[in-house]
Amino acid sequence: MTIKIYGDAGSGSLRRVTTAAKIMGIQLERVSVDLFKGESQTDEFKSRLNPNGLTPVLEDGDTILWEASAINLYLAGKVNSPLVGTTQEERFQVLQWMFWSGEQWRTFTTTIFDERVGKTVMGIAKDESLIKFAEGKIRAAAKVLDRHLEGRRFMVGNGLTFADIDIAAPFSQVGRAKFPFEEYPNLIAWHDNLLQSFPAWAETKAEVDNRMESFLASAGVKL
Known part of the structure; x- marks a missing residue:
């Protein structure tokens, strides 16, 4: 199952996740969320992905996880990463x-x-x-x-x-x-x-x- 990561390419927090995933050899499906257009502030985004209206957000099947550090620890657990x-x-x-x-x-x-x-x-x-x-x-x-x-x-x-x-x-x-x-x-x-x-x-x-x-x-x- 594909792991999705929602975020804006200009985000240093998204960068933490995409960098770690590359190093760990984990493939992520990128879903663009334009922070400058307020796309993380919609009712749909807040109700389904992150009530704080922030990115990045990970979606892995039924698992929804926000905060870059938590996402990285989650991904590391999948591959027993030395990170x-x-x-x-x-x-x-x-x-x-x-x-x-x-x-x-x-x-x-x-x-x-x-x-x-x-x-x-x-x-x-x-x-x-x-x-x-x-x-x-x-x-x-x-x-x-x-x-x-x-x-x-x-x-x-x-x-x-x-x-x-x-x-x-x-x-x-x-x-x-x-x-x-x-x-x-x-x-x-x-x-x-x-x-x-x-x-x-x-x-x-x-x-x-x-x-x-x-x-x-x-x-x-x-x-």
Whole structure:
């Protein structure tokens, strides 16, 4: 049975799933959901797929699952993937960083993306105080990452895991949202290694960039 994944090609969260699926050798049927047209906000989408009106959403037979991290763990369980870690200790460390990424990292990069990109597209004034607050949180988290990544190629162990994929996700929009990542050399070096070592991460970067730049050009928006 075909596994469907609903999402917008410009989404860093969808990128986490499509990258992981490529690496795990799992075929997904892509179903486009145009977030810019509000296609995830319809009553049908919310009632059948995700009451939050967000993507990505996985559909595997009778199973409907949202949140990229949960989707990736579900897919990994199908193929016993080492992306979850190769030992019990590593698995808990991977989960630790996945949860940390959602609470201490991506939530603040999303805030800045919404302010600098989303509001520009909608023609709404940015909240500079909110941007400043979120940048402070990002810098605090990036300092933790930079220290952890010194001398490391991966977040956990000696290979790629979901900890890397989750924490790398904000790099999908770094140029457009102008996150202050360049201040942290170990963080930059780690992400450069992911791009060079994993073709799937580079391929999905190109997909996100093409989608976002095409949309911004069509909307006449310059960031």
